Amino acid sequence: VDNAQAERQPSSRRISRREVLTAALGGATGLLVGIPLIGALIAPLLRPTVERVLVEAGRVDDLPPLEPRAFRVPLPVGGPDDPPVDRQVFAVRGVDGNLVVLLNECTHLGCRVEWLPARRLYYCPCHRGYFNVMGYDVNGPPPRPMYRLVHQVQNGVLFVSNEREPDGGV
């Protein structure tokens, strides 16, 4: 059996040191090429969380209980250099007088909701989800209540942050 014949029968051949080394070098080269690419792809997971900012929304001192008031606030969404995105938030006072700030984002697939005064429900037109005035999901596909945002009230003026309350506040 000459060498050429042995080459043609890989199953009967032992894997040589040279083949192992070549495969290892090739694999390592591929990995090194992939590192910057994968790094950029998953950068949003590696980046430190965006600092909490407080954005002025408007007056809430005259807000009666269970009556939502909508505000437009620019909230940061990505990296520190990315421009903020205007979001709508609802400020609602509970029966106990405590203020909650609901992010206008249907928890099903992220569409904006709309307050229906006659029904006293927030309604999402995308897949017909409903939330009650305090943001609890009451009908349709949303799997959880609306997210609540960390906020401060100073002299009757509401300041809203980009940070969600732990577990969305509920």
Add this chain to the structure above:
Amino acid sequence: MADWVQSRTGVIGLINKFLQEPVPARGRWFYVFGSSTLTAFAVQVATGIAMLFFYRPTVGEAYSSVLYIMNDVPLGWLIRSLHYWSATAMVLLLLLHLSRVFFSAAYKYPREAIWILGVLLFFTTSLQFATGNFLPFHEFGYWTGVVGTYMFKYVPFVGDGLYAVATGGDYVGQATLARFFLVHVLVLPGLIALLIAAHLFLVVKHGILGWWVNYRAFRQGPPPPGTENERFEHGSADEDVPFWPRQAIRDATASFLLLVSLFGLAILFRAPVFNEADPASLDFIPRAQWYFMPYQRFLDFMPGFYLTAAATWVFVILLFIGMLSLPFLDKDVERNPFRRPAMTVLGLTLIAMFLMLLVIEVMQDPAIYDIIPPGTGLTETP
């Protein structure tokens, strides 16, 4: 000169081999869907590159740069409208090509790899259709981007991580636009071009499988065990003609008619621009692109309505796995659509479902779904 080129590159021999490629003598107009899909892709590349001279992928400038293309760039409206209509043409022709291959059972031995590459092209092209709509940053595209990325949150265990990777942040914004732009103009087109090249290489290698009447060997049933029948094994047609000139002129005619139709559509119906995306505005009711409407309506009809977002992935993955494994599940040599009624009925059912669900979704009466006219709810306090 020709000798020199042939000797140094071998390209002339390759072209001759391609032009002499045997094509089944009958059913020939059915073979133009594949080449027309390729022509639509070429239009996408040409008009896409043309728009890249003027488009700016930032949330502040994307929409105004699209308005600039539509209003100020010479023939810019034509470029973008052609891109818009040939996107629709490409997915429609791809579906027609897929149907032709399915009903003539052309995915069977020895053409399984051609089918697999075609399935990958089907999914990458669908992804192009989805990501392109987001780039103008108009209200329609913006909300399809929001909903499309939100679906990642429902993937078990890694959902939130996938959402961050897809959007580049906590919500759809500048980072999302950068990622969609990169995927739409570089990653997917490159991938699609490579897949098309491999797909065509294997078509030349194995030949086109035509209409079942071309295959006497098949119509007479499998040969007795133990006897060799190469024509049967390789699915060769009874009668072949060279690709050039008869089939070439059919492909050229179909592509020319496609281009004429695209120009007609682009001139008569310009690509819509909508209003600029405003995440805090209630003026626009988010809706799906027509291509994905049948699937959305299908999910709505499923009994687990409250699990639809999670179910979304289940059916996409099932479709992907089902399509990939089709040539390995359906290994029967029968190619006559009337003698493989199960597959024929399955194909017709899927087409009928797609069309019916699309019609239902498009024709739905907003009133019965409680869609309140915009602006009747709570708007911002000044």
